[in-house]
Amino acid sequence: MSEWKERCEAEWGLKGAPLPDSRDWKAVYEAKPLGRNLLKNPTPHGLSKDTPPPEPDLLDEPDRGPPRFIPDGDFSGWTTSTETLPYDASGIPEGVVICALPTYSWFSMEQVVDLKAEGLWEELLDEFQPEIVVQDWYEESQLHVSIYQLHVKLLAADKSTVISEHTVNPTEDCSVYSHTWKEVSHVFSGYGPGVRYVQFLHRLKNQFFNGFFGTTFTGSSVMVNPTKTSS
Incomplete structure (x- = not known):
C-alpha cells in the first residue's frame, strides 16, 4: 500500500472502504x-x-423608490434567481380600502457539487456509500409564516x-418574537449506488413595504463524512 493511500485510510478512518x-x-x-x-461561499x-442576526433597519421615512427584491451580499459561487409573489389580500374584510400591501418575493440560491471533481471516487460512493450531511442556518423572524425552503437532491451522472x-418547508410562529438562527440539517445514508452530484437549493423570503426586509442565512454546508450508518 502506498504512503498516500495509508494516510487516507488512517486519517479518515476508512477501514473496510474500497x-x-x-x-x-x-x-x-x-x-x-x-x-x-464542499459548498463554495457558504456565508x-x-x-x-455564533452571533445573533442583526436587527432590521427601520427607516425614518418610507422608501419612495421602486420595490427591491435582491438582498445585499456577495453571492459568488451561487446561481441565484428571484420570484415575485402576487399580492395576498386574504383576511382583509370586504369593503376595506387598501392603500398599500407588502410585496413578497423568494430569493433562490443553488449550487451543484460534483463529488468526483472534489476528490471522491466511484467505489467509495457506490459500495461504501458514506454519509452525506447537509446543514443550513436561517434567520428566524416574523416576516411571514413561510420564509425558508430547502431542497437537496442526490443526482446520478446524468444530473437529472x-x-x-x-425537502424542508417549515412554518414560523409569527406571534412570538425570537430573532435567532434556526438550524436545518439532514443526513443521507444508505442511498444506493450511482450518486455523483449533490444539488443544494434553498429559498428565502423577502418583503418590500416602506423599505426592504430580507431573510438571511449562514453556514450552509454539504459534507461527506467517512462514516456509514446503514446500507
Whole structure:
C-alpha cells in the first residue's frame, strides 16, 4: 500500500472502504474530500451562526423608490434567481380600502457539487456509500409564516436522475418574537449506488413595504463524512 493511500485510510478512518490501487492517492489526500464543506461561499451575508442576526433597519421615512427584491451580499459561487409573489389580500374584510400591501418575493440560491471533481471516487460512493450531511442556518423572524425552503437532491451522472432527496418547508410562529438562527440539517445514508452530484437549493423570503426586509442565512454546508450508518 502506498504512503498516500495509508494516510487516507488512517486519517479518515476508512477501514473496510474500497481503496483501489488505480487511484492517485496523493491527489485524493490533497483534495481532502472527506469531512470538509464542499459548498463554495457558504456565508454570503458575512454573518456567523455564533452571533445573533442583526436587527432590521427601520427607516425614518418610507422608501419612495421602486420595490427591491435582491438582498445585499456577495453571492459568488451561487446561481441565484428571484420570484415575485402576487399580492395576498386574504383576511382583509370586504369593503376595506387598501392603500398599500407588502410585496413578497423568494430569493433562490443553488449550487451543484460534483463529488468526483472534489476528490471522491466511484467505489467509495457506490459500495461504501458514506454519509452525506447537509446543514443550513436561517434567520428566524416574523416576516411571514413561510420564509425558508430547502431542497437537496442526490443526482446520478446524468444530473437529472434523482437517487435520493430531502425537502424542508417549515412554518414560523409569527406571534412570538425570537430573532435567532434556526438550524436545518439532514443526513443521507444508505442511498444506493450511482450518486455523483449533490444539488443544494434553498429559498428565502423577502418583503418590500416602506423599505426592504430580507431573510438571511449562514453556514450552509454539504459534507461527506467517512462514516456509514446503514446500507
